[in-house]
Amino acid sequence: MLNRRNALKAATAAGAASLLPWDRLTGSSAPSAAAAGAAADPAPVSPFAHAMPVPKTLRPVSSTSSSELYEIRMQEAQVEIVKGLTSRVRTYGGTFPGPTVKAVQGRETVIRQINGLPVNTAVHLHGGQVRSEHDGLPMDTIVPGAERVYRYPNTQRAASLWYHDHAHHLEAENVYLGLHGLYLLSDRDEKSLPLPSGSFDVPLVIRDARIEADGTLLYTRPSDCPHMLVNGKERPYFNVAARKYRLRVYNACANRYVKLRFADGTEFTQIATDNGLLEQPVTRTELLMLGGERVEIVVDFSRYRVGDSVVLENTGAQSGERPEVMRFDIDRRAADNSYVPGRLAPAPPALPTPTVRRDFEIRTFPAMTINGQSYDPGRVDVTAALGATEEWTIRNVDVPAEPGRPDFHLWHSFHTHLTSFRVLERDGRPAGARDAGLKDTVTLGPGETVRIAMTWGPYTGQYVYHCHQLGHSSGGQMGRIDIVG
Ligand SMILES: [Cu+2]
Structure with missing residues (x-):
């Protein structure tokens, strides 16, 4: 702790404080933020103490x-x-x-x-x-x-x-x-599919947090956030029947990626991504997701006996951090007529040949920038024609000082408002399962490059694109795009 605080002082002395919005905000007017330097120890991590709630559905007025x-x-x-x-x-x-x-x-x-x-x-x-x-x-x-x-x-x-x-x-x-x-x-198309539905269709809103010993939820850097929450509770358990479930997995972390897998290596079926169903299901064993991304999976718990448990873990946890995210407890049998059909949705319309190509570089140092500039709402960074198909190459130019170290600060993502996109390539290779389907947020590991394409629309007007590590977008990693008719 002392070392980190000293390192922070050094960074501040070097004028780098604006790089680190969580440091700037710690001790700000945030009602729940402890005063800078007065942070207590975090509350002990205590997995599986809560039953996982499902967020309630809002009723229209x-x-x-x-x-x-x-x-x-x-x-x-x-x-x-x-x-x-x-x-x-x-x-x-x-x-x-x-x-x-x-x-x-x-x-x-x-x-x-x-x-x-x-x-x-x-x-x-x-x-x-x-x-x-x-x-x-x-x-x-x-x-x-x-x-x-x-x-x-x-x-x-x-x-x-x-x-x-x-x-x-x-x-x-x-x-x-x-x-x-x-x-x-x-x-209607989605509702007609024989996928698990009703109480067997469950969202998992996954995010990290730092809860102080006095209960304060402290906004701070992700490397200081030892708690992992699902649907608002720390590392909960969830009782399930021995049957198939549709799980809508959200990475709602402000500033970190997660690599999710079942501790026993159980396979699951991915059915959807950010902007909806895939054409065909894909069998997977791990999900790498940065903040903002969604993946929907179907998990068949009938492979377990009543009384068994299986842990969903984050293999992207930092050293010293607990890997458990939540535990599924199989507590009953249930009838199950659901299944994952071989074809889930029609292919999205073929993209016309791009007529405009643009390049973007995302950078952490010396400031949070895209193409060397921090967000200025008064500056138009991109003007795109309504209906134009464009190809964007996005480079994460940050590389780790120590290869293999999970430095969340050097990971970026790219999120476009208004229009979803197709990922064409990652590091020069055709997009794989992780990038398939209609995406609105794409993950960029240190040094990675992705090529994406989209047709701008259906509206004109002012929008933004940005990194979805929200500490980065807050710090300026965002651009303005105006769609013109
Ligand atoms: Cu970023």
Whole structure:
């Protein structure tokens, strides 16, 4: 601890503090942040002390023939994350994570967001194709006491989306302190599939945290976050029947990747990615996910006997960190007519040949930049024509000083608002299973390069692209793109 603090002092003396938003914010006006240098020890990690809850589904306050209207009040709340401790968090609607919004293709979702928090907020529907004024742009904030109505047309395919904060410089801290919730969009094609459904369709919102011994949820660097939460509880257990489950896995960490596998190496079937179902299922044993990414899998627990347990672990944990993320306890038998069909969804429309090529470099040092520049909402970095197909090459130019060390700081991702993309290549090789399907966030390990392609639309207006390590985007790793008609 002492060494790290000394190293931090040295970094600050060298004028590097702006690189590290978690350091800048520690000791800021954040209501739950302990004063800098006064951080206590973290609460002990105690796996499997909680049953895993499933975030509740939000009920509309009213409906019309074509839309549902919801109301969410952003507010502080006291919640139990680590057993026996109370933590103050920032919430949508008083729950941690926020309530799940369930939407149906073709029906508009209208959400009145009321800011009852002492900080600016902006609500972004991650993965949603929405008009610019409803995108939750960094400067389009809701000041404390104000409210805003967001409209989501739900014209895209079924997908596991999420809504989270995006206020300028604040998104990392706001999301970390609790401002995130799920938005599950379904459509007729998806509903007609024989996949596990109802109580056998379960989200896993995975994220790290640091809970102090007094319960304080402290926003700090990921290497100082020993707690791993699923659906708001530290390393919970979840009782399952010996049958198939659809698990919607979200990496909601502000600043780290996870490598998930079952401790016994059990295979599972990936059925969907960020923006919806894959054409065909893929058998996998490990998921590497950076913040913002979603993967849906079907796991067949009928391979276990009642009374067995299996642990989901993070092999990307740092040394000294517990690998367990959660435990599934098989506690009963159940009928199961569900199965994973060999064909899940039609292929997305073929991409036209790109007419524009662009290059992007993501960098941590000497500042959080894309192509050498920090985000400036008044500067247009990219102008794209509505309907144009573009090919983007994105390079993570950071490389580790010590190869093989899991330095979360050197990992980046790339997230585009408005439009999803196809990953064409990773380091010069055709995209593999991890990059298949319609993506809106792609992971870049140290030194990696990806080539992606997208057709911009369906709306014109101002949007952003950014690294989804939120400490990085808060620090400036973001660009502005204007789509013009
Ligand atoms: Cu980054």
